[in-house]
Amino acid sequence: MSREAAGLVMAAVAALLILAGLLAWRRRSRRDAGLTAPVGEAPAGATTRLRSEGLYxxxxxxxxxxxxxxxRGLAFRSRVDVTVTDRGVALDLTGQPRVFLAAxxxxxxGQATVAIxxxxxxxxxxxxxxTTxxxxxxxxxxxxxxxxARSLADAIAGILPATPTPTSPQQTPGSDA
Incomplete structure (x- = not known):
């Protein structure tokens, strides 16, 4: 095979891989079209507990x-400014409207080690x-x-809605208790 033919084969394979990626993303976008992010501002009077810069x-x-x-608005990796208030968490991703996750x-x-x-x-x-x-x-x-990561996770955990405490001890599935 000549050098030109090998180059054409490599270009064709690269084009097919790009096309496959585009089709897969299009299918994923259609699958998730019914999900939305809660876009908006923090309620008036919300008190800021922590601000942090980082990566979404x-x-x-x-x-x-x-x-x-x-x-939409959360599909791609981005720089983010996170603001934790007493009423929720605001995510300001570059080039996107503010996402506000009400408490x-x-x-x-919590903390994690792996994502995508x-x-x-x-x-x-x-x-x-x-919850969307x-x-x-x-x-x-x-x-x-x-x-x-610990301080940001703790700040967010500090505004989680209170969950009712069971009156009698119960074993959580998957626990050693």
Missing amino acids: VATTRHDEPLERLAI DRLVDA DRVVERDGLVRVAW PEGTLVDSYLRPQDTS
């Missing part, structure tokens, strides 16, 4: 850190579990750069 990594299905969702939408906040194609040091990511306006439980992953 992804939003995934709850407890499926490798299943990216193509939610009553928040389900959990991002692997960091142990507990270097913040995982925020929240359609009622789907999702996880958003953040990589703070000017504060620790």
Whole structure:
């Protein structure tokens, strides 16, 4: 095979791979078209508890850190300014409208190590579990750069809605209790 023919074969393979990626993203976008992010501002009078700059990594299905969702405004990795208030969490992604996760939408906040194609040091990511306006439980992953992941996760956990305490001890499925 000549050098020109080999170059043409490589270009054709590259074009096919790009086309396959575009088709897969289009299919994912159609699949997730019914999911939306709660766009808006923090309520008037909300008190800021913590501000942090960092990277927005992804939003995934709850407890499926490798299943990216193509939610408009949250589909792509970006720089993010996170503002934790007493009423919720504001995410300001570059070039996108502000996403405000009201405290009553928040389900959990913790630390993680892996999300999609991002692997960091142990507990270097913040995982925020929240409910979309359609009622789907999702996880958003953040990589703070000017504060620790622990302090950001703790600030978010501090505004989680109180859950009722059971009157009698119950064993949680999957626990050793």
